[in-house]
Amino acid sequence: MKIAHIISNKVWGGGEQYVYDLCSTLISDGHDVEIFTRPIPAIVGKVATLGVPIHDYSLKNILKLRDGIVHVHNFKDALKLAVAKKLTHSNIKIVVTRHLVRPAKTSRLYTWVYANVEKIIFVSDLARKEFLSSQPKVDEAKLCVVRNSIKTNDNANSFAVDDIKASLPNDTTILMYHGRIAKEKGLNVLIDAVARLKDIPYHLFLVGAGDAEYTNELKLQIANRNISAHVSFLGFKDDVRPYISQTDIGIIPTIAQEACGLSCMEYMMLGKCLITTNNGGQAEYVENGVTGLLITPGDAAGLTAAIRSAITTKETIGKKAKEYFDNYLSYGKFYAEILRIYKNAIK
Structure with a gap:
């Protein structure tokens, strides 16, 4: 599959690690992955280690997307992609992961966005419940819960760079x-x-x-x-x-x-x-x-x-x-x- 991930945050956090781990696994599984992000050195430097195409997250570049999955991680980005899809009549499939606990926006604009994405993933039942608390007009068949996870690092116990216990009494x-x-x-x-x-x-x-x-x-x-x-x-x-x-x-x-x-x-x-x-x-x-x-x-x-x-x-x-x-x-x-x-x- 062809899959593009959008990273629009300016700092590295849990959501960005979510994208990094997922892209790493998709690449290992043989999928065609590319990443769109802002030109922020700390973020670009991190995702560059994946060895996949990295594009500046701009309207000019997202208008070039024609097909495949585009996975975004907030509804502002979903709005941009939905507009780009409409302007270019592309066949991209938009998937959104909702990482926040907030009620859904219920304006006509966001109702249109909900109608133009294929799936909305919530990372907990709480996130889904809170989203629906504002009674948005959304096809609930598009909603699903997939809890976050962490990729196992088999070497986690073997390469500690600092022995944080070294100067402390044994009973600490x-x-x-x-x-x-x-x-x-x-x-x-x-x-x-x-x-x-x-x-x-x-x-x-x-x-x-x-x-x-x-x-x-x-x-x-x-x-x-x-x-x-x-x-x-x-x-x-x-x-x-x-x-x-x-x-x-x-x-x-x-x-x-x-x-x-x-x-x-x-x-x-x-x-x-x-x-x-x-x-x-x-x-x-x-x-x-x-x-x-x-x-x-x-x-x-x-x-x-x-x-x-x-x-x-x-x-x-x-x-x-x-x-x-x-x-x-x-x-x-x-x-x-x-x-x-x-x-x-x-x-």
């Missing part, structure tokens, strides 16, 4: 957050929670980059709580899995509703105990007390209690989490569903 519990450093991720709550662990030897690693002002606020909060010796910022890491492999407990305390965060799945895939909030799509695959621990967003005391519980149950929960990931969330299952959608779209 390693806690880790990875993702964007942003207010909606609830990191101030995490700092408050770990500051209460006065009787437990722990070290928290924050892996990621983001808002500089918020990062400085967190550092001030850490200093004010007298826990600077227990918290480290590692910055952005291209591959976080070598760090996850050294972690005891992963913590994703997001406050905002996330449709289906990849960070949670990475801990599960590597058999690590996960603590996360119960307000997003993660509650659909994390069973509290079995495959992870769920807390209320913004509840620092609840998070502290969850960490204490996880210290004694982390091995059992981590094992169950990996079993669940392998059986129900594996990349093979995800890819098979996406491929089925593509094939149905071009029939």
